[in-house]
Amino acid sequence: MEDPAYIDIMIHEPARLKIMSSLMGISEGDMADFSLLKKLTGLSDGNLSVQLRRLEDCGYVLIDKRFVGRKPKTFVSISDRGRRAFYSYVDTLEKIINAATENQKKDVK
Template sequence: MADLDPVIHAEARLRVVASLATLGPKDQMLFTRLQEILSMTPGNLSTHLRKLEDAGYVEVTKAQLGRKPATYLALTQRGRGAFETYRASLAALLENTEPSA
């Protein structure tokens, strides 16, 4: 059986990583934009981002957007690698699963 990364495997974190993986390697997304895309509350999104950041998968950058504070998010190289490994492990798991009768 394939090992699925437990940090990514939680549904909300999988959605976060999958969304950020659509960006280019040097691109970032505003926290508020990701929150809007995923329909998550700020607190819930922050909690999952913290776990991903602690694992080294997501980089969080605080900045100013005009006069307002802004939080930018991006997958790290480690995060991209972990997501690709997760996808490959999931594909292998699905390929080896026999349908039930």
């Protein structure tokens, strides 16, 4: 088993976890626009921008900036790497929870 103490800090930070969880809820191959992510996560424009850049820098999200009707729009999707990292993150949390549950059961006996 992998070291259960290792948690992907890039995802574990609360704002980035909200972003990644929101993107995981969008159909694979689809993109969320900035406004939708802002609504789903409750983050401010500035915080959302900073956290998206961090996720993009590590390859977890793809950002596409384009003009729609002469207005700039930002679209975001989770990358294959980001999807794998998210599943690994969830798997790690499950292992930690299962280990804690097993320890509690032993203590009760």
